[in-house]
Amino acid sequence: xxxxxxxxxxxxxxxxxxxxxxxMGKREIGKLSVFDLVISxxxxxIAVIVLEDMERPxxxxxxxxxILLLVQLGTAYITLKSRTxxxxxxxxxxxxxxxGKLNKEVMRKQRYNLDDLMLQLRDNKISTVSDVEFAIxxxxxxxxxxxxxxxxxxxxxxxxxxxxxxxxxxKKVIPPKFRFEILPIPLIMDGKVQDKNLxxxxxxxxxxxxVLQEEDVYDFKDVFLCTIDHKGKLFIDLQDxxxxx
Numbered sequence: 001x002x003x004x005x006x007x008x009x010x011x012x013x014x015x016x017x018x019x020x021x022x023x024m025g026k027r028e029i030g031k032l033s034v035f036d037l038v039i040s041x042x043x044x045x046i047a048v049i050v051l052e053d054m055e056r057p058x059x060x061x062x063x064x065x066x067i068l069l070l071v072q073l074g075t076a077y078i079t080l081k082s083r084t085x086x087x088x089x090x091x092x093x094x095x096x097x098x099x100g101k102l103n104k105e106v107m108r109k110q111r112y113n114l115d116d117l118m119l120q121l122r123d124n125k126i127s128t129v130s131d132v133e134f135a136i137x138x139x140x141x142x143x144x145x146x147x148x149x150x151x152x153x154x155x156x157x158x159x160x161x162x163x164x165x166x167x168x169x170x171k172k173v174i175p176p177k178f179r180f181e182i183l184p185i186p187l188i189m190d191g192k193v194q195d196k197n198l199x200x201x202x203x204x205x206x207x208x209x210x211v212l213q214e215e216d217v218y219d220f221k222d223v224f225l226c227t228i229d230h231k232g233k234l235f236i237d238l239q240d241x242x243x244x245x
Contacts, residue, residue, distance in 0.1 A: 006051070009058060013047050016062055020069045024076075035089050039072045083189055090139045097135035100148070110137060121145070184235065188226035191239065201228075212236070 020043060024036065043065050050061030079086040094106045096117065107113070117135075120143040126132060134146045185201070186194050193205055209220075215236055217223060225237040 005054060009054070010051060012058065013050055013061070016065060017043060017047050020065055023069055024072055034091075035075060036072065039068050043068055081190075083192075083194075093139060093144075094137045095134060096137050096143065097129055097132045097145075099134075100130040100132060102129060106137075112137060117143070184227035184229040184233075186225070186227050188220055188223045190225075191221040191223060193220055 021040070024039070046061050046064050046068075050056060050058060075089065079089055094110050094112075095103055096106060096110075096112065097103065102117075107117075121129070121132075121135075124143070124145045126145060126147065131147055132145055133148045136144045138144055185197050187197060187208060188194065193208065195205070198204065198208060205220075208226075211234065212218070212220075212223070212226070215234075217236065217238070222238055223236060224239045225235070227235045229235075
């Protein structure tokens, strides 16, 4: 009879954990943020405790897991609305390689060693550091690499929905001293102007407004996302509106 009880508890806990992980959202395991990873580990530990202790009421394990789910959903909603909270929970990307040169100070701060770097370079079929224009350590631990060959070309990417792209004179937009910490550079996110990024580019809201007007956009709030890359290409994705042609 005890084995049947363990079997039933195992099946119930399995489906509870499965549903909780589904509600947490679709993200690859390797791309979980630190916060999501902590929640996942805690849920797994609670599940193990409930299965090991047959004397413990089943609800005493399910309740904490549901509470953790509510915490995760609440945090996800807050970070969805606030970029400041996203940076607080997820952190910022770090530039490991810039223009073919290693940033040793950043590597020390991130405790990122050369073995990790060479492994991820090989995964991206990069033979030498000098072939890399930018290598950015994402908040998930993945290394995003932009080879020099790719950075010297104009790469056009088509996306579905209400988007547009325009090319600006990179010399007039990107100051020579500007250091790329995020590529591309967000200028507007969720209808809110990223003033710090504009200041880094030595530009103003007036400049941004004029650029948007050239694309028939007259209100910052109409823009869901606006970015500019290292080639001066402007990407605009509008809020829920019909696509512009």
